[in-house]
Amino acid sequence: MNILNYFKQVPTWSPEKVRRFLKEKSPEEYNLVDVRTPKEYERGHLPGARLIPVGEMANRLFEIDPHKPTIAY
Amino acid sequence: MRSRAAAATLLEAGFKEVYSMEGGINAWNGRVAEGAPQSGMAYFAPAATPEELAALAWRLEGGSRKFYSALADTVTDPEAKDLYRQLAKAEEHHQTALLKLYEEFSGKASAPGFPGALLPPGDEDGDTMEGGMRVSEALEWAKGKKTTDILELSLSLETNAYDLYIKMERRMQDEHSAQVFHVLSAEEKQHLERLSALLEKRM
Structure with a gap:
């Protein structure tokens, strides 16, 4: 993981916007990615979220479809 | 961040x-779901075909239906009674959807007592409900609890079930197996919305 990625500007959505999006869409229409640790995921995650800790992201890109909208938290 | x-x-x-x-x-x-990424998947591990998956899911929905029916029979609050009846009805609806899928996949009408012979031995009593809890334990817990507490439990069980069905659909290699979980997650999503609305009304 490139440390500079922590300082890049990326588009953000409010939790409310995410909630509406998830309500309207069917799970196969998007990627929902939990980038925290497995312990944090176990304690509570958004329904259907995939667990890909941020440090593993670069090596696990093949697990998610680049053509679908992706929400990370 | x-x-x-x-x-x-x-x-x-x-x-x-x-x-x-x-x-x-x-x-x-x-709402959030709890547990590791593979949590709850073991329940479906014995199934080797889409028909068997539908049968296992049918049995799980049956457990949830049993839970809500028993609650409807025991509570005295008329609004709560009505609510649990509705929830039991919704689970019955899920079961009907699964039965239809089974018939579509196998190309034959389901025998009375479905899923019986399709499944490996274990949990024939149908005591497991969605979210992986035992029906008997959940009913024991629910004794004397307030309606809102029971609704909270239902919501967390159903949220975990929704989480599981989405992940199972993703995991399935063949189209029919994926379809079983697609139907379930779509039903579960609506179900969760109704439950949340009812809980909000009651709070």
Whole structure:
């Protein structure tokens, strides 16, 4: 993981916007990615979220479809 | 913020549309599911065919139906009684959807007593409900509890079930197996919305 990625500007959505999006869409229409640790995921995650800790992201890109909208938290 | 870094990595890799959720999970005030990524999947492990998957899911929905029917029979509050009846009805609806899928896949009408012979031995009493809890234990817990507490339990069980069905659908290699979980997650989503609305009304 490139440390500079922590300082890049990326588009953000409010939790409310995410909630509406998830309500309207069917799970196969998007990627929902939990980038925290497995312990944090176990304690509570958004329904259907995939667990890909941020440090593993670069090596696990093949697990998610680049053509679908992706929400990370 | 970890999600921003992750989003930057995805954008760099060529993903076109990526969003980081502001405030992360702490800002999320919706329901969350608990457990590891594979949690709950073991229940479906014995199934080798889409028919067997439908049968296992049917039995699980039957457990949930049993839970809600028993609650409807025991509570005295008329509004709560009505609510549990509705929930039992919804589970019955899920079972009907699964039965239809089974018939479609196998090309034959389901025998009386479905799923019986389709399943390996174990849990013939149908004591497991969605979310992996034992029906008998959940009913024991529910004794003397307030309606809102029981609704909270239902919501967390159903949220875990929704989480599981989405992940199972993704995991399935063949189209029919994926379809079983697609039907279930779609039903579960509606079900959760109704439950949340009812809980909000009661609070």
